[in-house]
Amino acid sequence: MLGFIINPASGYGRGLTLWNQIQRELRNRGVNYAYRITKQRGETTRLTQDLLSEHNIDTLIAIGGDGTIYEAANGLYQSGQLHNVRFGHIPGGTGNDFARSHSLSSDPIQILNFILNNQDGGKLDLLEVDGTVALNCIGVGFDAVVARYTNEATYKKALNNFKLGKLSYFISAIKAFATFRPYSADIIVDGKAYHFSSVWMIVNSNAPYFGGAMKVCPHAVSDDGEVDVTVFHCNNKMKLISIFRSIYSGTHIHHPAVTILRGKHIELKPDSPQQVQADGEALANSNFEIRVLKQALSIIK
Known part of the structure; x- marks a missing residue:
């Protein structure tokens, strides 16, 4: 099952716009998915853990900026499921350094197609410090x-x-x-x-x-x-x-x-x-x- 973590406020509201596009596409295709929407800074890690514990998620997709994917990746790390769950990102922030460093597409439907076609992007290192991980x-x-x-x-x-x-x-x-x-x-x-x-x-x-x-x-x-x-x-x-x-x-x-x-x-x-x-x-x-x-x-x- 696909799992989505969405920061609707990222990128001056672009996160919510992207999610609306993705959700329409998922429904049109009949794709099974679960999601959590963040309401305040600092809760994404917990919401990610909740999502992973309540559903059989094999692919986690974070919609937002670098702060969103940092917290989502930590939720994945702290849940102990790094090796079981693939990680995707639909960039919707203002800086988008992770997306820039990895040449990620800015087209949300194209990224969704990559996900649904099980396209593999390889494996990335993480930097671990004091029980947390950083991507950038x-x-x-x-x-x-x-x-x-x-x-x-x-x-x-x-x-x-x-x-x-x-x-x-x-x-x-x-x-x-x-x-x-x-x-x-x-x-x-x-x-x-x-x-x-x-x-x-x-x-x-x-x-x-x-x-x-x-x-x-x-x-x-x-x-x-x-x-x-x-x-x-x-x-x-x-x-x-x-x-x-x-x-x-x-x-x-x-x-x-x-x-x-x-x-x-x-x-x-x-x-x-x-x-x-x-x-x-x-x-x-x-x-x-x-x-x-x-x-x-x-x-x-």
């Missing part, structure tokens, strides 16, 4: 502060009403840039230790894109069993601005203030407490280990 990335520092400011901002909802939600990230970035203080960190990659000073952010990537089309780690591969660690370490704000401007093209990786490491097991030890985000959602602990779950998620694309 785990960030420590500046990017996590921007994500927190945005998620908590009253201006985000107001801008969303005018379909200007992406501006909320820009406003949050300016706010974070003015207040953020760089830190030092030890990073242990497969047992080898590295030390960095003047760190702005450490992005542990399973895919090239984050933050809405920023090509933060252009060479990251989602099924190689390794995580790419991009460290931004710079004590000059003007220089940092020039680095950030080149993130969209991916050319920032050639700057001497950007270091990329790669490994299967990562330990992060900042010298002071830092904000942490996993696929844009806040995590509590900034001293942690990241473990790659190699090819743990079966996807459809």
